[in-house]
Amino acid sequence: MKERVLHIFKNAPEPLDAIVIANDVEPNIDMSFYYATGVQSGLFEQCAVVLWPDGRSELFTSFLEETSALTSGSEIRTYRKSAERDQMLKATLKGVKRVGICGSGLTYRMLQEMRKWTAAEVVDVHKAVEAARMIKDQAELESLREACRIASEVGELLPSILKKGMTEAEAAAEVNYLMQRKGASAPSFITNASFGPNSAEPHHSPGEDRLKAGDAVLFDYGALFRRYGSDVTRTFFFGKASKKQRRMYEVVLEAQLAGIDAIKAGANGKDVDDAARKIIDSSEFKGLFIHSLGHGIGLSVHDGGRMAPDLDLELRENMVLTVEPGVYVRGEGGVRIEDDVRITKGGCEVLTSAAKELRVV
């Protein structure tokens, strides 16, 4: 993935002879390994990729994952034992004086392993990698579009899932099944289905609580497609909606649309957050929007970049971010509405299309 590698070097704060990205074992995998190599399958535990300033990359893979390695844009170096990996990397990195690492994904243990490969000075360039990853290229956008299509189609079906007396865990199972039937390789994170008061907890884990009339029903879910994940939230009301619930929904939807409206290349993320937040804070729900407005998505569900108060983030073309205001009333319930958008020169393209008018199911 030559362009991606060049992009990382361009972002680096100082000249480097090479960059090494190395995985530990699951779950301690550096998603940047997948970014730099473009491998479409495989796990690559304790494997490494060496990036060079001319855009070349060398992927050191164990024999077991050689087939997956062939889906990458890198030159493939296959080893059978880790001692062989160490020898090959030592030879490869000979003469390298200053080497970049990706400190947000490299474990301390793998850094010690790396010491067997090179004595070069180490520079943590995770910010350069993150900045490159934030601007999506065409292949990444294609995967994200597909991940968003799947989540959107499932979004339209959410009301049909709901049955009185079902548990949150059952509802989450239905969402995951629908996503996978529509082409997702997996959910992009653990699906959140929250009923009633549980919807007031932004990160609720679906459990055994059962659906009853008057409940707010909040689904926060996403589809993984070729390692890229979407992230969508829809909130419904089951059986009936109180005046307060309707009003919450109205305010959150207005805030979300205002946020989307404020987005464009060149805007500051904190101003977009403010455009949405001030609508909630000038309503009777003041102070109840307790998280930031959105975050980057991609290979990780929190892929770098946030639109939040007091945080400068210059929005740039082809960043992909969530826009997800919410209002949470402890003990009663919450409403959140979340879409994924691609930043464009003049505004943004909303990639997730499921209906979001207030709906009583």
Added chain:
Amino acid sequence: MKERVLHIFKNAPEPLDAIVIANDVEPNIDMSFYYATGVQSGLFEQCAVVLWPDGRSELFTSFLEETSALTSGSEIRTYRKSAERDQMLKATLKGVKRVGICGSGLTYRMLQEMRKWTAAEVVDVHKAVEAARMIKDQAELESLREACRIASEVGELLPSILKKGMTEAEAAAEVNYLMQRKGASAPSFITNASFGPNSAEPHHSPGEDRLKAGDAVLFDYGALFRRYGSDVTRTFFFGKASKKQRRMYEVVLEAQLAGIDAIKAGANGKDVDDAARKIIDSSEFKGLFIHSLGHGIGLSVHDGGRMAPDLDLELRENMVLTVEPGVYVRGEGGVRIEDDVRITKGGCEVLTSAAKELRVV
């Protein structure tokens, strides 16, 4: 989780004043954080836990996950901003001269963060943590039993899933749905459904290949229950089975039973591997069992410990490991049979019960 903390300190190679376990952001979470604290829900990105030699633990959590933190056995310290976290940890670690870290789960970035908390000498104790995690306590066994029950019940249903012309991805979706309906919070890893020649690739990703008569059908899957995952493989034949396929199955099953038979506390993992391997290597499938016999399971699907040639591992009571011999013929297909077992004094308890007689569906 006092006993777990004491166990880690007991395993440490030298006296320590404290141990710090810190998460980065998903997926770079240290599963040992969940082990040491026992938290049942929540993600705890960039949160830390401090373990003390007397068995106490202090969990530093962001306000957003305070509710989840209350499910832990640790003392809770809540912060709102990371600067506040840094201050609290600095005060807590005052006077600590030598601090343990878990190098297999700590990122380089979080190590730099930790430098704001303490100037103490750092000792990587990930082997001590891994050794503690390998011996499961009662709460862990309870979760693993449930994860195994779910996978076993689904195992019995696998033949009923199979329909001529279905894709591997569709078959994997059915498996995941069944697991979640039976109480799994998620699959414990990406479900592998391999048809025909794809079954010869141990780590195949399910794709668009369709099921046809004569195919071997290999399912490798597991259920996650309270963060603990099972790991099971069953192989079937669709429509018909050739003489060679039947023979492969027979040999792999015999090898698996021999492996299970060789297991007991005090045995060496490499001897157990050998007991299974020599059955395959004395058959016409010599050399086609291309991976190790088994690995520990728990909070991670590769949870520490392997039964493999040339690797010493003393089996101890309440370790939980997979036993999974296989035979792989490139271009044709493979057979693998995998169960999860708990080591006992005199042998082992097989935790996964799905039928494993040769079956043509």
